[in-house]
Amino acid sequence: MVKQRGERVGLSLQFLLFSPEVAQIKRADLAITQSSEVLPMDSLAAATAPKLVIPATNSPPSVQRLIGSRLILKRTGKKLFRAHAAENTRPRSAAGATIDFSDPRWPSRFQEDFEARFNIPHLTDVFRDAVVPIPSTFCLRMRSPTEEFADGYPSDETWHGYVNNNDRVLLKTIRYTSPTSAGAECIDPDCTWVEQWVHRAGPREKIYFKPEEVKAAIVTCGGLCPGLNDVIRQIVITLEIYGVKKIVGIPFGYRGFSDEDLSEMPLSRQVVQNVHLSGGSLLGVSRGGPSVSNIVDRMEEGGINMLFVLGGNGTHAGANAIHNECRKRRLKVAVVGVPKTIDNDILLMDKTFGFDTAVEEAQRAINSAYIEAHSAYRGVGIVKLMGRSSGFIAMHASLASGQIDICLIPEVPFNLHGPHGVLRHLKYLLETKGSAVICVAEGAGQDFLHKTNATDASGNIVLGDIGVHLQQQIKKYFKDMGSTADVKYIDPTYMIRACRANASDGILCTVLGQNAVHGAFAGYSGITVGICNTHYVYLPIPEVISYPRVVDPNSRMWHRCLTSTGQPDFI
Numbered sequence: 126m127v128k129q130r131g132e133r134v135g136l137s138l139q140f141l142l143f144s145p146e147v148a149q150i151k152r153a154d155l156a157i158t159q160s161s162e163v164l165p166m167d168s169l170a171a172a173t174a175p176k177l178v179i180p181a182t183n184s185p186p187s188v189q190r191l192i193g194s195r196l197i198l199k200r201t202g203k204k205l206f207r208a209h210a211a212e213n214t215r216p217r218s219a220a221g222a223t224i225d226f227s228d229p230r231w232p233s234r235f236q237e238d239f240e241a242r243f244n245i246p247h248l249t250d251v252f253r254d255a256v257v258p259i260p261s262t263f264c265l266r267m268r269s270p271t272e273e274f275a276d277g278y279p280s281d282e283t284w285h286g287y288v289n290n291n292d293r294v295l296l297k298t299i300r301y302t303s304p305t306s307a308g309a310e311c312i313d314p315d316c317t318w319v320e321q322w323v324h325r326a327g328p329r330e331k332i333y334f335k336p337e338e339v340k341a342a343i344v345t346c347g348g349l350c351p352g353l354n355d356v357i358r359q360i361v362i363t364l365e366i367y368g369v370k371k372i373v374g375i376p377f378g379y380r381g382f383s384d385e386d387l388s389e390m391p392l393s394r395q396v397v398q399n400v401h402l403s404g405g406s407l408l409g410v411s412r413g414g415p416s417v418s419n420i421v422d423r424m425e426e427g428g429i430n431m432l433f434v435l436g437g438n439g440t441h442a443g444a445n446a447i448h449n450e451c452r453k454r455r456l457k458v459a460v461v462g463v464p465k466t467i468d469n470d471i472l473l474m475d476k477t478f479g480f481d482t483a484v485e486e487a488q489r490a491i492n493s494a495y496i497e498a499h500s501a502y503r504g505v506g507i508v509k510l511m512g513r514s515s516g517f518i519a520m521h522a523s524l525a526s527g528q529i530d531i532c533l534i535p536e537v538p539f540n541l542h543g544p545h546g547v548l549r550h551l552k553y554l555l556e557t558k559g560s561a562v563i564c565v566a567e568g569a570g571q572d573f574l575h576k577t578n579a580t581d582a583s584g585n586i587v588l589g590d591i592g593v594h595l596q597q598q599i600k601k602y603f604k605d606m607g608s609t610a611d612v613k614y615i616d617p618t619y620m621i622r623a624c625r626a627n628a629s630d631g632i633l634c635t636v637l638g639q640n641a642v643h644g645a646f647a648g649y650s651g652i653t654v655g656i657c658n659t660h661y662v663y664l665p666i667p668e669v670i671s672y673p674r675v676v677d678p679n680s681r682m683w684h685r686c687l688t689s690t691g692q693p694d695f696i
């Protein structure tokens with residue numbers, strides 16, 4: 126299972142610098158990750174580009190100057206942490222090789238490493254010359270494909286709609302000139318500009334599958350997310366435009382590959398025509414399921430040679446394992462992912478589909494909580510929104526509504542009690558405004574809750590209900606002081622997740638779904654599609670799932686959220 130690599134612990138800088146752990150790591154190079162976590166450079170996953178590397182020679186005050194006054198220390202487990210810290214080597218490039226910043230060629234070496242990491246696997250890596258491409262059949266000249274391509278493949282060589290295999294998209298677009306600049310993502314202490322290019326998505330002029338030889342399957346895994354049906358629909362429609370006739374849906378996630386009582390669902394334009402008009406997944410979803418080897422057995426038996434996998438981090442880990450297993454068995458199969466996560470917790474992408482819809486739908490719950498709180502005597506509204514380890518929905522929904530007084534997310538530690546706690550601030554709000562509204566992400570404040578260590582079928586930790594806990598604690602706090610608070614708790618999470626996609630997500634789903642099919646026909650496998658800096662790209666799966674994307678507590682966006690709510694630090 127893909128898990129977060131370590132426990133995150135919020136600490137003040139003062140404490141961080143003098144804690145025993147840091148006494149150790151001060152002798153090693155420190156990496157500041159994109160989410161402002163600090164860890165020894167050596168323990169940074171190969172796939173992780175650090176925001177900033179602080180060489181071991183930097184004194185603590187300069188660390189303070191460089192990264193501001195609040196940090197999250199990532200413990201990778203004490204033993205591992207110390208073992209790495211003791212090694213004290215030079216900063217590593219993104220690919221894991223050490224970087225010697227005194228070597229003037231380090232930027233070009235870093236760039237080469239980056240290119241290698243973001244290279245996207247292709248069928249010809251394994252089959253060399255055995256796979257001969259044909260001109261693309263993706264064109265609009267033949268709208269209703271003739272049976273068996275009796276008149277040859279349709280093609281349109283005059284159409285300038287194909288993407289060149291060498292086209293690239295710039296992954297990072299800001300040239301930071303100082304590591305102290307807001308949100309700075311620097312490789313070295315001087316913030317040297319290094320271009321980081323990734324592969325552009327889109328239809329290619331040459332394709333590596335004959336449409337009549339394709340059997341394509343689509344599977345949707347994990348939890349629901351607005352837009353799943355839109356993506357399914359676009360994949361089916363685009364496959365048909367290429368001329369594919371055998372398209373099936375795998376029912377109920379990876380489980381559909383193994384359960385005897387579940388069978389493939391034939392798909393066509395006719396079947397999917399109106400599916401985007403409702404939420405959920407036409408195919409059904411599930412967590413858990415069979416082993417990768419069982420899945421590939423079933424794919425072999427069923428003759429599936431294109432697999433489109435819609436899901437989050439876990440699903441993509443599965444997709445990558447399926448891709449590797451197919452390679453091991455020398456199967457000419459394209460496995461392409463489409464990231465589905467309402468939490469928006471996949472790395473490197475501007476956003477994932479369903480997120481916009483979730484933020485929009487959350488407005489209704491927030492507005493209701495506001496009205497309840499505002500109309501009650503000393504009213505407090507609480508809205509819990511999804512976000513297992515990432516508070517993007519809560520942050521964006523709070524910002525969009527302008528009705529939230531306190532936003533709590535998993536990335537930013539907080540106290541409930543004490544002079545700087547949430548409860549003390551609530552008291553102040555009730556005294557000054559008469560009411561207050563709290564928006565809390567489901568993964569926030571889990572330390573306050575009883576841990577059961579229970580996991581779901583996919584191995585994800587089952588979270589405690591922070592909304593209920595807040596409600597109880599607020600009531601008790603005011604009762605204990607002989608006062609009162611009228612607390613109303615709204616949990617709209619499943620109502621939000623079950624919505625159909627809004628117009629902007631509908632378009633995102635369309636482009637992602639179409640590009641997934643283009644990627645498969647182009648012969649790529651083990652890739653996923655995403656939007657980076659408004660352009661669509663193909664990324665190798667391991668790069669986007671090495672850890673969940675989280676809100677950077679030092680980011681401009683989180684700061685905007687704080688200025689909007691007017692909340693203090695709760696530490």
Ligand SMILES: Nc1ncnc2c1ncn2[C@@H]1O[C@H](COP(=O)(O)OP(=O)(O)O)[C@@H](O)[C@H]1O
Binds near residue numbers: 346347437442446
């Ligand atoms: N590391 C992994 N390798 C293979 N399959 C995995 C892995 N992690 C999760 N899965 C499978 O992926 C599916 C979805 O995972 P889950 O974590 O529930 O949702 P999501 O993909 O949204 O994160 C499940 O069927 C689960 O068994």
Ligand SMILES: O=P(O)(O)OC[C@H]1O[C@](O)(COP(=O)(O)O)[C@@H](O)[C@@H]1O
Binds near residue numbers: 347349437466467468
């Ligand atoms: O109740 P379920 O189905 O386990 O889903 C709850 C989870 O779904 C999510 O919205 C998204 O999770 P996935 O991306 O793994 O589907 C989480 O925020 C939440 O914890």
Ligand SMILES: [Mg+2]
Binds near residue numbers: 347437438439585
């Ligand atoms: Mg998950």
